[in-house]
Amino acid sequence: MSAAQDQLEIKFRLIDGTDIGPKSFSAATSVATLKENILAQWPREKDNGPRTVKDVKLISAGRILENNRTVAECRSPLCDIPGGVTTMHVVVQPPAQEKEKKASDDMKQNKCLCVIL
Template identity: 55%
Template sequence: MAGGREAIEVRFRLFDGTDIGPSGLDPSTTVAALKEFVLARWPQDKEVVPRTVNDVTLISSGRILENNRTLAESQFPAGEVPGGVLTMHVVVRTHQADKSEKQLSKAPKQNRCGCTIL
């Protein structure tokens, strides 16, 4: 706990409804460090597993959190409950989507018209 500030209880909700935490974290912890925290504690039995912190997006109170911001800066009054647990949703970008995007970008471009004449 830096500067005498109390730890913030944070729970990370995964895409399938399971949770990592809650854990007491220092308010000065950056979002990038939170992502590393999530990666280190990721359940091994999941089919979808992020490879790097770039594969993870954290959302709190409907807002995507920026890596350079701190946990204290990422709290929003609408989602705060005094003495409660802050829930952050974890979105994972899968690498299968990357492959299909690359395949689409390599495909020859075709001119098509979507007009309908009645």
């Protein structure tokens, strides 16, 4: 495999439709490294950005990518178009403590106050 084929052009599509990249990555790059790159390049003007790698989910070809996998392992047949750019979708998850707090607040609001005699 030549060095040119070992490199992939990847852009990251954010939820609002804007992109980060494209940037060239080696096929041996881990998904965790891609997420670190997203954190470093996240637009500062955007609200609700990820704080850590754990807050970011990457989706490619309909699959959620695992941190310990490499780009080559996650590659779909669509990525093999010469000179093509692969688009990965970025989903930011709110931190767990905010989810738990919201869930407990929702339970308080949905409390039944009926009395059956």
